[in-house]
Amino acid sequence: MSAAIDPAVVEHVTALADRARVASRRLALMSRADKDAALLRLADAVEAATPAILAGNAGDLERGRGAGMSESLQDRLRLDEARVAAVAQALRDVAALPDPVGEVVRGSTLANGLQIRQVRVPMGVIGMIYEARPNVTVDAAGLCLKSGNAVILRGGSAAAGSNHALVEAMRASLAEQGLPADAVTLLEEGGRDAARALMTARGHVDLVIPRGGADLIQTVVRESTVPVIETGIGVCHVYVDRAADLDKALAITLNAKTQRPSVCNAAESLLVHRDVAVDFLPKVLTDLAGAGVRLHVSPEVAPHADAAGAAYAIASEADFGTEWHGLELSVALVDDLDEAMDRIRRFGTGHTEAIVTEDRGAARRFTAEVDAAVVMVNASTRFTDGGEFGFGAEIGISTQKLHARGPMALPELTTTKWVVDGDGQVR
Template structure:
């Protein structure tokens, strides 16, 4: 039984958001872009206030023993505030998907039909200690003509309140409804369950966070959900790899920002190049502080390189570490690499390093993932890197949206049919 107070809180927020969404759906691109730029300027002006609020969350996180990787995700400094503000300006520069004609034709009877993009309506976001998501989701929702109801993790409560207050004030200054962006604050798990079951008031729900959060939302929601899955990503170094490229890619994929979903969690190396490649890559990974979980062959290479390691368990192969940890395995061939990825991969991002175009084609054809990289780091699976501006998440499902979700993925379509008195015989 959900607390009636939580149900009423969500009903009020979602109803107000629905009213706001109908206003947003009619806005011109110029109006939306002006609002986005005003929101960015307001964030810049409020940097000190946002950092102060964020410091409260960080101190609470440290007091509660929050892991370093999660603290990193939670942190907003001046540079990161400037970054999320710039993301709003980048969104403003993107084409407006609303009104885009997806396809159309004139039927033999003279009816003109076209499928056009329209906003979803009210989008709910449930996410963990990632304050940047608060701003990214608000900006993408506004540009695509949607209102958004945000439910951030309690670890970022102070930061999210500060950010949403700034964004709402900027909307009002632009003559737009502040309820286009709302924060579901307090209420505990009952408030989250109320949001997940607000079918008819919320049109789409997007969870963004760890495996437990995502599975809870997917399995318990009555509101339609786009699943943003965990990132157990692999880098496979093929027999035909350029080993200098492979070294740079493997190290970057793991160490560039280990706390994010597109960081590589496992390294697979073809046996024919293992003797040459593994001592070098393990030494560099170990030197960067990466905790290595190795199979027998890669463990022997770690010993040769004088790098600390531990025997990998079956659980290690399926773990999204989100930290400076990596599982390493030697495989006999591409077939074994593909089978390993099929068994343990999460469908997020997989990478192959090879100069053999046939091997690359086979990898891209056979790997079932939202993004497949050839001779590039897994870290590129990102809406900003793909040129979408900020992203609202990376979908690992196969319906409607897959991979980094930008503006088009926050729209649905309607059919518009124009005639001149035609009737069906």
Template sequence: MSSISPEAIATVADLAGKSRVAARELALLSRARKDEVLRALADALDAATERIATANAEDLQRGRDGGMPASLQDRLSLTPARIAAIADAVRDIAALPDPVGEIVRGSTLANGLQIRQVRVPMGVVGMIYEARPNVTVDAAGLGLKSGNAVILRGGSAAASSNRVLVAVMRESLAAQGINPDAIGLLDGGGHDAVRALMTARGLVDLLIPRGGADLINSVVLNSTVPVIETGIGNCHVYVDAAADLDKALAITINSKTHRPSVCNAAESLLVHDKVAGDFLPKALTELAGAGVVLHTDERASAIADVAGVPFAIATDEDFATEFHGLEMSVGVVDSLDAALDHVRAFGSGHTEAIVTEDRAAARRWTAEVDAAAVMVNASTRFTDGGEFGFGAEIGISTQKLHARGPMALPELTTTKWIVEGDGHVRA
């Protein structure tokens, strides 16, 4: 990594220093106080809907002028309904149990020492993310509830939206007597500012990247701050020989088209050869009718051709691609083993779904698929903190240490050991 400008280092150090002061104050707040602050923050977002939508319109116009793909414009867009949903997600966070202070385990030793492991805030959490302004609020809300200060670095595509969202939230905190530096925005400074944040070890306790593979890999490889890796979502739906084909069709369509730009949308469809002839003509027709561009292997292509559905011959690159839009790779497999092998070769460890009425096949799928979430007879779209009952999520981790899958409040805490004695000394 090339050298980082002194200006960027100084900017991040100043921001992180203020955040650390705010984090110490947040750690002392009761659950009741944090919940009160969050509810007021949600009300402030609702009241600022027009202000937020106006800023978002500026971002969308810049995106259109710059040729931003429609799928990314969808991720960027903040309609009044989406702003209301974001505010409601903050209220949901307020209603969740507070993990801070939870005793993970504890005991009294034979010598009388009392020990307990207790959840405590991380401290200062940095977020680096792309054109998803809802992440700005989700991260801030989860940070406040878990007693952490957050430093937010959103993508330039959402710059206007993020500035207004952070300004509204900081104004709400200040009005309630809470240190507004609990929510910080690293604005401007280009790549130097991002690199300064990634190397602010000792000032920032944890870094979470959210976005495409290039962003995530860059943070994981170059950060000296501990990182929780949120992975890309090359998710599969596998229709087994024993599938209920009506369920399979509904799950396939929902997994792909419900919101194709997000990481839990299905990118690949695998169908057992025994049911491909019955299932694929209707499935491919409905997918194509929904605007999905199909990349099909040889056997799926033959079925698409007979059904009169447009297709392109799929390559390994297609099967490895997270499309982020209305495109899907489709393959026919000879067995459950072949489906498992395909997922091992091309899956990203995010979400993998099987549709089957065969309990033995379902057990093998859940045991052998190595992913953060494994679905049986359910859409991949359910891999989501809100759908799991966690409230807003800060990301979906595909790594195996500390956190895996949708990350919410407990994943934003660490633990400390508290040991109480009565003059105990070690012999």
């Protein structure tokens, strides 16, 4: 059983949430034009604050290196001028998206003349608990504002300086626009108790979204009394079928693993049909080795890894279910599509799974039978992303099945209410 939360921290978080609630009521009434204008000014404010943001980030990186932070986590944390500009651009992209608030999901007119509509409305107050990803700070703020929600951000301590500078810039911009600064709040005090207070602030916070590693996500899912949308880790597979175009397979595998290996939509396991192993493995293992990828291979793949000059180890069972967050990859041979799908069921996390094949029947079976938020056919797993899907930014990638699944953006940050218009009808 968890230790009691410091009452002073609970009081602090409750006060922040109540101020956010007041702000959310104002946001819920804003027109799309007003919200879009606010987002554009927030983007300008973030860019104008680039020196302060980079200074905060430099301090975070210095502390991280001193604490032995891995290179992959440093990559997630690191900001430069181009990345800050990209973060600001994400706000502009969100401004250009349709506003989900007020959208009629469905409706009808009954025989008695009652007009019934199901309409999208904001959630209210959203809590974000996440790790060393400063871009999440701005993405979450932008998406919540556009969908009419206030947000309380609890970022990881590793990004404390970066997050502080980003939120200060956004809050100052909101205040200058005559909007409530409490629409975006950074929860900076209270340590672990603050996160626990946020996820148990039922009645003050409407929804909590965790984003980070497996330990963080499972802690929130277990301990939260506020409803949670569970984002999941990504043990993503690329399966190269017997009918694959091997040039496509090579390009897809390399992109899925090496384009940005620290993120959740990077491939972590490669499955190769035995019939194409002799032709495909020498090429792909050589190129992976050239990109600095360390391999965890089944025994029958080991001779091919030796011939490719790759750094490798014989994989344990646990290796095939590991999210590496870096330049590491498990590799195994399979006898057929059924074995590939069985391994995905055993080791996958329901995030993104890819098949490379020219056999449309195999592709249809894979998309129908693989249980994941996103299933790719002849494409890299790296495309599982709100921006790539045309959603602007994303607040996370949900691997659960209720309410939201896959990249979450504006519609997933709304709920609905039923509006019934009558003319004196009684039942």
